[in-house]
Amino acid sequence: MAPVRLSKLSTLNYRNLAPDTLEFPAGVTGVWGENGAGKTNLLEAAYLALTGRTEAGRLEELVLAGQAEAYVRADVLEGGSLSVQEVGIGRGRRQLKVDGVRTRTGDLPRGSAVLIRPEDSELVFGSPSQRRAYLDSLLGRLSARYAEQLSRYERTVSQRNAALREGQDWALDVWDAPLVTLGRDIMEFRARALVRLEELARHANAELGSRKALDIRLLESTDPASYAQTLHARRAEELARGVTLTGPHRDDLELTLGGLNAGTYASRGEGRTAALSLRYAELQLLSERFGEPPVLLIDDWTAELDPQRRQFLLDLAASVPQAIVTGTEQPPGAQLALQAAAGRFTPQPQRQEEMPA
Numbered sequence: 359m360a361p362v363r364l365s366k367l368s369t370l371n372y373r374n375l376a377p378d379t380l381e382f383p384a385g386v387t388g389v390w391g392e393n394g395a396g397k398t399n400l401l402e403a404a405y406l407a408l409t410g411r412t413e414a415g416r417l418e419e420l421v422l423a424g425q426a427e428a429y430v431r432a433d434v435l436e437g438g439s440l441s442v443q444e445v446g447i448g449r450g451r452r453q454l455k456v457d458g459v460r461t462r463t464g465d466l467p468r469g470s471a472v473l474i475r476p477e478d479s480e481l482v483f484g485s486p487s488q489r490r491a492y493l494d495s496l497l498g499r500l501s502a503r504y505a506e507q508l509s510r511y512e513r514t515v516s517q518r519n520a521a522l523r524e525g526q527d528w529a530l531d532v533w534d535a536p537l538v539t540l541g542r543d544i545m546e547f548r549a550r551a552l553v554r555l556e557e558l559a560r561h562a563n564a565e566l567g568s569r570k571a572l573d574i575r576l577l578e579s580t581d582p583a584s585y586a587q588t589l590h591a592r593r594a595e596e597l598a599r600g601v602t603l604t605g606p607h608r609d610d611l612e613l614t615l616g617g618l619n620a621g622t623y624a625s626r627g628e629g630r631t632a633a634l635s636l637r638y639a640e641l642q643l644l645s646e647r648f649g650e651p652p653v654l655l656i657d658d659w660t661a662e663l664d665p666q667r668r669q670f671l672l673d674l675a676a677s678v679p680q681a682i683v684t685g686t687e688q689p690p691g692a693q694l695a696l697q698a699a700a701g702r703f704t705p706q707p708q709r710q711e712e713m714p715a
């Protein structure tokens with residue numbers, strides 16, 4: 359397999375981005391400009407066009423205020439072949455096309471991009487659901503079967519919750535069997551994947567200069583072996599509350615630094631470093647799974663980071679076939695430099711000391 363490369367990105371009515379088509383070379387593209395220029399929006403648009411995925415709370419946010427629809431398009435090179443991926447957003451829905459044919463997110467290449475953002479600190483300081491979302495999104499890209507099992511499990515939970523709310527004790531017997539089978543599968547897959555994920559994240563955390571060892575552990579609401587018994591034991595409580603209280607949808611990923619819970623005790627910089635380590639693990643796992651590194655999108659390469667950590671990010675960007683790095687300062691060593699202002703991106707001549715020999 360050849361690496362996926364974003365050759366062109368086109369946007370229309372995407373947040374504050376001026377309608378345009380930008381070309382990206384292999385290697386590192388540096389995008390810099392003042393706060394609010396649209397650098398994050400550009401990376402988000404690239405991630406959406408490459409993967410069909412977005413971390414925005416609501417799709418409407420992505421559409422330029424006052425407009426009804428937005429559109430992003432990636433011209434993607436893989437080896438010698440070019441494909442066109444289009445995403446249309448309107449009325450709270452997204453429509454994907456590859457070479458003009460309607461498709462689903464799961465059918466787009468699953469290892470094509472990784473996005474690293476300052477907001478990733480939420481993986482450490484935020485809620486269990488944010489860590490679960492990280493894990494599920496990553497594992498769903500590593501395994502189509504995991505994504506499928508997870509979506510069947512989530513449907514089963516919501517049907518079971520409906521039965522709980524209606525007090526249908528008899529119906530719970532029907533839902534418990536698939537819930538336990540699917541839930542155990544998910545827990546086992548998570549536990550297996552976590553071994554390598556932890557190894558990679560620990561390595562990155564140490565490379566990033568952290569003196570405290572990072573440990574990652576699944577906090578499960580039940581032992582998979584006794585899932586059915588736990589459900590049975592908590593049935594009265596579940597009927598009273600109208601929700602399924604046990605299973606992988608309630609599990610957490612516990613991150614500790616030097617033995618202390620990172621969400622509670624880590625400094626901002628330590629938390630950002632641990633979150634970076636999780637993204638590093640994501641990049642490596644996708645590279646191992648698909649045989650080629652994804653396009654790496656790094657937002658705000660200086661935010662909250664000391665010189666050693668900034669250098670780690672720059673080295674990481676230089677190590678993959680293609681990366682786009684944004685910041686309020688121009689990242690050194692970029693093949694292409696784009697200056698951002700008011701949603702527009704203007705190529706700049708390379709500074710003399712950065713010209714290749």
Ligand SMILES: Nc1ncnc2c1ncn2[C@@H]1O[C@H](COP(=O)(O)OP(=O)(O)OP(=O)(O)O)[C@@H](O)[C@H]1O
Pocket residue numbers: 372373374391392393394395396397398399400418419420421422423658685686698
């Ligand atoms: N749907 C939208 N319609 C219009 N403008 C929007 C929309 N969504 C976001 N914006 C605006 O886009 C602008 C650029 O945001 P962006 O986060 O990309 O900036 P940035 O260059 O990354 O800034 P910073 O350096 O502060 O991180 C902001 O001023 C924001 O208000």
